[in-house]
Structure formats: structure tokens, C-alpha cells
Amino acid sequence: MNKFLYFIDSLKEEPLLIQIVWLLSFVLFVIIIISIIYLKFLRTHLRLNDKIAEKYKNEYEANLITYLYSENEEGLISSEQQSIIKQLKNGAINKFKREIIISTLLKLLNEISGEMADSIQNLYYQTALNNYAVAKLKSGNWYFITEGIRELKLFRVKDAHKDVEKHVNHSKSEVRKEVQLYLVNLFSFKGLNFLNDLKTPLSEWDQIQLLEELQKFDDQEIPDITLWLKSENDYVVIFALKLAKIYNQFGMKEILLELLNHESERVRLELIPVLNHLYIVEAKEVLKSNFSERSREEQIEFLKLLENLGDENDEHFILQHIYNNDFEIRLSALKILKNINLSKFENLELTKPEAEFVEMVKFIKNN
Amino acid sequence: MDTSTVNTILLIFHYFFFAYAFAAISSYIILAIISIVETIEYKKKNKFVNYKEILSSDIAPSISIIAPAYNESLNIIENVRSLLSNHYANYDVIIVNDGSKDNSLELLIEAYDLVKVDYLINQQILTQPVREGVFKSKNPAFEKLIVVDKENGGKADALNMGLNISTSKYVACIDVDCLLLEDALQKMIKPFLELTEVKVIATGGVIRIANACIIKSGKLLDVNMPKSMLERAQILEYIRSFLLGRMAWSRLNGLLVISGAFGMFDKKIVIEVGGYDTNTVGEDMEIIVRMRVHMEEQKKKYKVAYIPDPLCWTEAPDNYKTFISQRNRWTRGTIEVLKKHRRIGLNPKYRSLGLVSFPFWFIFERMAPIIEVVGIVYFCILMALRELRWDYAFVFFISAYLFTVLFSIVAILSEENTYHQYKKKGTGYKLIRTILLEPFLFHPFVLYAAIKGNFDYYFNKKIKWGVMTRKGMTKAAESN
Structure with missing residues (x-):
């Protein structure tokens, strides 16, 4: 102690800079000690939490299985079920336990189907867990809103859709994304109505998620996509093009052809494979007429279309591109020529003897 | 030289080191x-x-994993x-066998039923020519595998061959x-x-x-802390670098490097800039700088994103010789890239690329070891001249050490608050011990390797990659 006091006294004699740096060192030392204690606490807490969560999970799982198998013959709630509901309801007051109950319910919901799945959903209501989820929608924090919507989607709570739809134009894309998934997951193609006046972007990631959701439904009756194909939002148009391709919208031919002159290159690039898929041969002449004005990517997509839809009428056009400097364009053009005029293709080796060209011709001939 | 001139020089040095240390500490705090x-x-x-949706989707974009291999027959x-x-x-x-002298190709042919x-x-990018050819599997279970055997040209050349072979829109170079975790690709493609x-x-x-981790059949089963100080210190260093450094640069959109061990690229842009540079050992940093320069010159809005999830696990050097060789190469790579793009x-x-990221890398990555060595020399000179103020030196040393520890x-x-990968009891104590001893x-x-890298760059031009002797991750786990 005396030594420490002596050190403090001698420090007063030192220049100001040394005093400051000693003070800083002391502060750093104290923060380090606190941080080490906190690290110890945090690691122990995380380990214990894992153990406690596991314990509750097992307990709730056992309760839920008992609940599912203790329904009385009239389909009414038995006294045993009543007691489990009460127990879960009490548990749900605690946030930590509530999260475990929800994850256990979801795990079971994913493993079972039919009446038992309905029972789990019913239990979700009985334990009033839906109220907690709906309450989250009123939060000012985007994270809680997203969490609430996700939970309502997973438990298929349709009657909350008005509260959920309020967030369709939320400033945070994570919230919007969850709203879109909620609507499509619960209302199938009708849920896509949000596209009618969507002002914000719909990323490729979002589009894939929505399309995957749609493909889960038995009823694949797609609504009229005309409005979306004509949307001012390019993302909506692109999404509608994907729908047209997946759901074979042959009836959209005229609108699709109009889109060949769409101002967005991304739209045109998405469109050409759709035209190819739907065998819309009328697109060929339009694309041929302004081929050189189109981007390289569009040219390649068009040639892929011709690989599928090309015929002898395209020979003149194709011959203009078999010596193109671009590898992919040349490759496509040669493939098309092989398809539409084999004898001409076989004579090409003699007319252009460069090694790379001959190699390409050989490759196409053999494959 | 008179006393006043010496004193002026010493004063300039004092202020320079003080300013440098202050700037470094401030920038580290801000970045953290x-x-x-x-x-x-x-x-x-x-x-x-929900990553599951993208997994099964047939409209998800295609990705090619390009992995160069040179004498990797062990694993x-x-x-x-x-x-x-x-x-x-x-x-x-796409496995690119880069002229391996061992039997890697034969092993692959046998194990995966490969046929030419x-x-x-x-050939969008010029590379060394194909040696034995391109191989694919007869077995439908391995239909995703393409092996190309080519003449040796180095890692960058092998990656360029992979880019030429790939028909996908995105490429993951690893x-x-x-060891990639199963959901690595969908997390990387998301941005x-x-x-x-x-x-x-x-x-x-x-x-x-991954040293000391348990890996079986290509899957990470258990995460462990290795016993050796060298491996533990590298774990600490990686966590510090990735979780407290690169994430910040990602947010500031100023990342200059993506680890060559695992990165995903838009192939079109990589091809546009001419692929990997085969004349540098820092090809992973160089391609990012060149891609960024390209986008800046095109005046296009762009981003280099970073994913903090632990998706890729790799074997780190477990002996000082290999470690020094690796860090030597990293130093030379940094010097080469910064010199090449000095304009x-x-x-x-x-x-911000030219005004923030580049100067930061130059001052705090490229110059740091040199300034540190100059500082040590300066310290020795002061001692020799009996000009050293021990009261200052001692307290500055203490505060620098405490800051490093903190x-x-x-x-x-x-790491604990986010990914909590090292769950086992006692690991916290091991980490703290490593933190306290690491500076000594x-x-x-690290400093020696960096200085050697500088020396080799200027005076030993012949040296290129150095050798990384691999134990194999499964074996590494067994031996620890």
C-alpha cells in the first residue's frame, strides 16, 4: 500500500503526458479486468442457457406429444390437455420460455400433418401465443415486426393479414420481404396482389423465394399477369416474366412481343428465354431486324433461342455470324447452322482453316 | 552535427512515432x-x-467452385x-490440377470414375496449356465434378483456367x-x-x-482449440482480423482484399478485367483492387460484400518455418499490389478507394512492420546515446500492451456474442492466456516474417510461393 502511495506521489512530479498515459493505462487495465470477468460470465451464461433450453425443449416436447394423444373422443379438449395449455400459457409469459415453446411447436408442426398439425395450430391459439406475435406488429423496431410476421406466417394465422398488410411498404426491406412471403404463403397466387402497386424493388433473391413458395401449392391456377407485365416497376415485369415461363403463359404472346422493345435491358434479357421457352417464333424477325443494336448478352440469348427455334429461313442470318469474333456467338451460330443445314456446316472446315475455328467445328460435329 | 540539430531530429522522431501510434489506435477503435x-x-x-428455398430452386443462378490443386495427393x-x-x-x-508432380490426377480418376x-x-484469359485433358465422371453421383489437368503455371494461372472452363454466372474460388460448410454457397450468393x-x-x-477440429467425411463435427501457441495465436489473429477489421471495411465499402481461400465473384467482371494476375503472389488482393478500379473507372455503383458467418475452415501452419514462409508471401503480395496500383x-x-482504403493499407499494413523496426532501432540508439527517458518508454510500452490485450x-x-464457436469449458481461459502472451x-x-518479406521482395526476386506442408485436417485433429 505504501509503495502504491509512493508511486502516486511520485507520479504527481512527472510531466503531464506521463500522467495522462498512466491514467489511460489504468483505465485500460480496469476495462480489461471487467471484460475478462464479463467474458467468463458470458461463456458460462451461454453454456448454461444451452443446457436450460435443452431441458425446457425436452419438457415441452413431452407435453406436446401428451397433448396430441390425449384428445377425448368427442374431439373436445380433455382435462389433461387443459392442464398442458395452462402450463404452456404460464410459460409463455417468460420471453425465454416463449421462444422455446414456439420453436418446439414449429419443429412438431414440420414433422406432422393432417389433424395433428391442426391441433398444434389450435394449441397456438389456445395458449394465446398469437397475441404476442400480433403485438410485435405494433412495435417501432423493424426486427420485432419481422419476427412477428414470420411467426404468423409459420402458424398460418390468416386473420392477422390486415395488420400484416399495413407493412407492405415498410421502409426496411426485411419487413417487406416477410410481408410478401406471408401473403403468398397463406393466400397463394391471390397473395401476389401486392405486385399491383409495388413501388420498391423486388430482388432476385425475393423472387426466387416467392416462386418457390408458389410451387408448393396444389392449385397452380395462375391469375392474369397482364397488369404485372405492363407494370412501370421493372422488377415486377421481370417477376411476371418468370411466372409466364414457369406457368407456360402462351396467351401472353402479344404482350411479350411488345416487351422486346422495353427500355430496360434486364427486362429484355429475361424476356428472350421466355420467348424461347414458349416457342414464340414471331420474335425471331423482330430480333433479327435490330440484332446489331442489341447488347452482347441479348445477342447470345437470341442465338440460344435460334438453337431451339431456328429453321432454314434463318440460314442467311446465321451465316453472317459464324465467323464472329465473340466465342459464344460463333459457337451458337455454328450449332444453329449444323441444325438447319448439315451439309453446309460440314463444308465449313475447308473454307476457314484457322486452328481455333476448326477445333470448334470439330467439337460441334462430335457433340 | 551539433546538439541542437540532434535534438531537433529526435523531436521529429518522437512526434512521428506518437502521431503514428495515435492514428493507428484511433483507426483500430473506429474500425472495431x-x-x-x-x-x-x-x-x-x-x-x-430461409436458405432452404434457394437450395432446391432450379432458377437459382449457377455457381462454379474453382479449386486449384498442386501436389495435393494427401487429401x-x-x-x-x-x-x-x-x-x-x-x-x-472445377478442380484444376496445376501440373502436379504427384499422383493427384490418377487418384481422382480412380476415386471418381473419371474419363477424358x-x-x-x-480461352478468354491466356493460360498455360491443358496437359492430359478435361475429365468428367461416368458416375452420375459425381456429375457436378470437372477435373482439368494443365501444365504448371501457379495458382493464379490455374484459377484463370477454371474461369475459362466455367459456364456459370458466378464463380467461387477456393x-x-x-472445408466449406454445406450452406456456404447460398450465404455467399445472397448479396x-x-x-x-x-x-x-x-x-x-x-x-x-480448423487445426484440432474434428472433421469426418468432409464435415466439421467438433470445434476445438489447438494446444500449440502458434496455432492458437493464429485463431485469435483471424478472429480479430475478420470480425473487427474486414466487416468494417465491408460496411464502408472499402474492402481491398478477399481471402484467396474463399471468395465468390461475378464472372463477367472478372473476365472483363482479364482474370487473375499471374505475376504476383498477392493475386487474391490484386484482383479485388483491379475489379474495384474497373468499376470506379466505369463510374458504376458497386460493392464488395463480406459474410461474417464461419463458412470456410482451413488448416493453418503449425510450425514456425511454414508460418514465416506464408507471412513472407503475404507481405510480398501486399507490396506488389500496392506498387502496381500506386496511381x-x-x-x-x-x-474512397483512392482516398481512404488505399492509403490505409499503405500506412497501416504495408508500412507498419517497417515503422516498427525503425522504432526498435531508434529505441536502441536512444539507449546507446543515454538519451532514453525510461519513464516515458515504460508507460508507453505498458499502455500499448494493454491496448493490444483489450x-x-x-x-x-x-465472437462469443455472435457465433460462439469455441463452446467447450476451459477454452475461455486458453484464449485469455493466448491474448496475454501473444504480443511476446x-x-x-509476424514482424520477422514481414521484414523478411520486404527483404525478399527487394533483394531476392527469385523467391515466389514457398511451400506449405499439409498434415491434412483429419490427421491434424488426431494429433492434437
Whole structure:
């Protein structure tokens, strides 16, 4: 102690800079000690939490299985079920336990189907867990809103859709994304109505998620996509093009052809494979007429279309591109020529003897 | 030289070192704060993401994993199996055997039923020629695998061959010995598909050290802390670098490097810039700088994104010789890249790339070891001249040490609060011990390797990659 006091006294004699740096060192030392204690606490807490969560999970799982198998013959709630509901309801007051109950319910919901799945959903209501989820929608924090919507989607709570739809134009894309998934997951193609006046972007990631959701439904009756194909939002148009391709919208031919002159290159690039898929041969002449004005990517997509839809009428056009400097364009053009005029293709080796060209011709001939 | 001149010189040195240390510490604190905010935000934003949908989707974009291999016969079969076990639907694996002198190719042919196929290669980037040919499997279970055997040309050349072979829109360039977690590809592709306002040109993944971890059939089963100080210190260093450094640069859109061990790229942009540079050992940093320069010159909005999830696990050097050789190469790579692109430094045309990222790398990465050595020499001169003020020296040394320790603790706290990978009891104590000893037992070797790298760059031009002797991750786990 005396030594420490002596050190403090001698420090007063030192220049100001040394005093400051000693003070800083002391502060750093104290923060380090606190941080080490906190690290110890945090690691122990995380380990214990894992153990406690596991314990509750097992307990709730056992309760839920008992609940599912203790329904009385009239389909009414038995006294045993009543007691489990009460127990879960009490548990749900605690946030930590509530999260475990929800994850256990979801795990079971994913493993079972039919009446038992309905029972789990019913239990979700009985334990009033839906109220907690709906309450989250009123939060000012985007994270809680997203969490609430996700939970309502997973438990298929349709009657909350008005509260959920309020967030369709939320400033945070994570919230919007969850709203879109909620609507499509619960209302199938009708849920896509949000596209009618969507002002914000719909990323490729979002589009894939929505399309995957749609493909889960038995009823694949797609609504009229005309409005979306004509949307001012390019993302909506692109999404509608994907729908047209997946759901074979042959009836959209005229609108699709109009889109060949769409101002967005991304739209045109998405469109050409759709035209190819739907065998819309009328697109060929339009694309041929302004081929050189189109981007390289569009040219390649068009040639892929011709690989599928090309015929002898395209020979003149194709011959203009078999010596193109671009590898992919040349490759496509040669493939098309092989398809539409084999004898001409076989004579090409003699007319252009460069090694790379001959190699390409050989490759196409053999494959 | 009179006394007053000497005193003036000494004073200039005093202020220079003080200013440098102050700037370094301030920038580290700022970067750490930004990193923590970014990591927490990433975790929150991705908590609700359902990666399963993208897995099975046939409209998900295609990805080629390109893995160059040179004399990897020890682990190549297991490593390829690990790459083939990814859960993403639309991908292929291109193994580029870069003129290996061992029997890697024969092993692959036998293990995966490979046969030579007719394959038309689009030579968009010039590379060394194909040696034995391109191989694909007869077995439908391995239909995603393509093996190309070529003449030796180095890692960059092998990656360029992979780019020529790939027909996918995106390419993931990885080290063949890396262990990718099953959901790695969908997490890496997400920024490319998600961001609409800017074009994502590349994503980088956090690299974790697999030494002492239990790995079976290409799967990470158990995460352990190795026993040796060298390996533990590298674990600490990686956590610090990735969780407290690169995440911040990602948020500031100023990342200059994506680890060569695992990065994903928009292939079109990589081809546009001419692929990897075969004349540098820092090809992973160089390609990112060149892609960024390209986008800046095109005046396009772009981003290099970073994923903090522990997706890629790799074997780190477990002996000082290999470690020094690796760090030597990293230093030479940094010097080469910064020298090659020096015109962008402080050039307002390149906005934050030229005005922030590039100068930061030059001052705090490139120059740091040199300034540290100059500082040590200066310290010795002061001692020899009996001009050293021990009261100043001692307290500055203490405060620098405490700051280093605190910075490492913050990195560990960040890791515990987010990914909590080292769960086992007693690991916390081991980490703290490593943190306390690292500045004395690890940092001197880092410094030595960096100085050797500088020396080799200027005076030993012949040296290129150096050798990394691999134990194999499964074996590494057994021996610890």
C-alpha cells in the first residue's frame, strides 16, 4: 500500500503526458479486468442457457406429444390437455420460455400433418401465443415486426393479414420481404396482389423465394399477369416474366412481343428465354431486324433461342455470324447452322482453316 | 552535427512515432466499432432468412467452385468429396490440377470414375496449356465434378483456367484443402441476388482455422482449440482480423482484399478485367483492387460484400518455418499490389478507394512492420546515446500492451456474442492466456516474417510461393 502511495506521489512530479498515459493505462487495465470477468460470465451464461433450453425443449416436447394423444373422443379438449395449455400459457409469459415453446411447436408442426398439425395450430391459439406475435406488429423496431410476421406466417394465422398488410411498404426491406412471403404463403397466387402497386424493388433473391413458395401449392391456377407485365416497376415485369415461363403463359404472346422493345435491358434479357421457352417464333424477325443494336448478352440469348427455334429461313442470318469474333456467338451460330443445314456446316472446315475455328467445328460435329 | 540539430531530429522522431501510434489506435477503435455494428446488423437481418428455398430452386443462378490443386495427393479425394457435398442445387466443382508432380490426377480418376471428355475451352484469359485433358465422371453421383489437368503455371494461372472452363454466372474460388460448410454457397450468393441499388462484384467469407477440429467425411463435427501457441495465436489473429477489421471495411465499402481461400465473384467482371494476375503472389488482393478500379473507372455503383458467418475452415501452419514462409508471401503480395496500383493512392478520381482504403493499407499494413523496426532501432540508439527517458518508454510500452490485450478481448467478446464457436469449458481461459502472451510469443515472428518479406521482395526476386506442408485436417485433429 505504501509503495502504491509512493508511486502516486511520485507520479504527481512527472510531466503531464506521463500522467495522462498512466491514467489511460489504468483505465485500460480496469476495462480489461471487467471484460475478462464479463467474458467468463458470458461463456458460462451461454453454456448454461444451452443446457436450460435443452431441458425446457425436452419438457415441452413431452407435453406436446401428451397433448396430441390425449384428445377425448368427442374431439373436445380433455382435462389433461387443459392442464398442458395452462402450463404452456404460464410459460409463455417468460420471453425465454416463449421462444422455446414456439420453436418446439414449429419443429412438431414440420414433422406432422393432417389433424395433428391442426391441433398444434389450435394449441397456438389456445395458449394465446398469437397475441404476442400480433403485438410485435405494433412495435417501432423493424426486427420485432419481422419476427412477428414470420411467426404468423409459420402458424398460418390468416386473420392477422390486415395488420400484416399495413407493412407492405415498410421502409426496411426485411419487413417487406416477410410481408410478401406471408401473403403468398397463406393466400397463394391471390397473395401476389401486392405486385399491383409495388413501388420498391423486388430482388432476385425475393423472387426466387416467392416462386418457390408458389410451387408448393396444389392449385397452380395462375391469375392474369397482364397488369404485372405492363407494370412501370421493372422488377415486377421481370417477376411476371418468370411466372409466364414457369406457368407456360402462351396467351401472353402479344404482350411479350411488345416487351422486346422495353427500355430496360434486364427486362429484355429475361424476356428472350421466355420467348424461347414458349416457342414464340414471331420474335425471331423482330430480333433479327435490330440484332446489331442489341447488347452482347441479348445477342447470345437470341442465338440460344435460334438453337431451339431456328429453321432454314434463318440460314442467311446465321451465316453472317459464324465467323464472329465473340466465342459464344460463333459457337451458337455454328450449332444453329449444323441444325438447319448439315451439309453446309460440314463444308465449313475447308473454307476457314484457322486452328481455333476448326477445333470448334470439330467439337460441334462430335457433340 | 551539433546538439541542437540532434535534438531537433529526435523531436521529429518522437512526434512521428506518437502521431503514428495515435492514428493507428484511433483507426483500430473506429474500425472495431463499425465492425461490431455491422456484424450485429448482419445477424439480425439474416435471422429470418430461409436458405432452404434457394437450395432446391432450379432458377437459382449457377455457381462454379474453382479449386486449384498442386501436389495435393494427401487429401485430394477427401477434399473433393467435401466440395461435392454442398447443399446448393445449381453448382459444379472445377478442380484444376496445376501440373502436379504427384499422383493427384490418377487418384481422382480412380476415386471418381473419371474419363477424358471432349471439352471446348473458351480461352478468354491466356493460360498455360491443358496437359492430359478435361475429365468428367461416368458416375452420375459425381456429375457436378470437372477435373482439368494443365501444365504448371501457379495458382493464379490455374484459377484463370477454371474461369475459362466455367459456364456459370458466378464463380467461387477456393483453396482445395478448405472445408466449406454445406450452406456456404447460398450465404455467399445472397448479396449478389439481394442488392438492387448497387452491383455486387464479389463476396468474401470469413476464414476459420480448423487445426484440432474434428472433421469426418468432409464435415466439421467438433470445434476445438489447438494446444500449440502458434496455432492458437493464429485463431485469435483471424478472429480479430475478420470480425473487427474486414466487416468494417465491408460496411464502408472499402474492402481491398478477399481471402484467396474463399471468395465468390461475378464472372463477367472478372473476365472483363482479364482474370487473375499471374505475376504476383498477392493475386487474391490484386484482383479485388483491379475489379474495384474497373468499376470506379466505369463510374458504376458497386460493392464488395463480406459474410461474417464461419463458412470456410482451413488448416493453418503449425510450425514456425511454414508460418514465416506464408507471412513472407503475404507481405510480398501486399507490396506488389500496392506498387502496381500506386496511381490510385490519394487520387480523388477513385473516391474512397483512392482516398481512404488505399492509403490505409499503405500506412497501416504495408508500412507498419517497417515503422516498427525503425522504432526498435531508434529505441536502441536512444539507449546507446543515454538519451532514453525510461519513464516515458515504460508507460508507453505498458499502455500499448494493454491496448493490444483489450483489442483482442473485444474481438473474442464479439465472437462469443455472435457465433460462439469455441463452446467447450476451459477454452475461455486458453484464449485469455493466448491474448496475454501473444504480443511476446507470436508478434515477433509476424514482424520477422514481414521484414523478411520486404527483404525478399527487394533483394531476392527469385523467391515466389514457398511451400506449405499439409498434415491434412483429419490427421491434424488426431494429433492434437
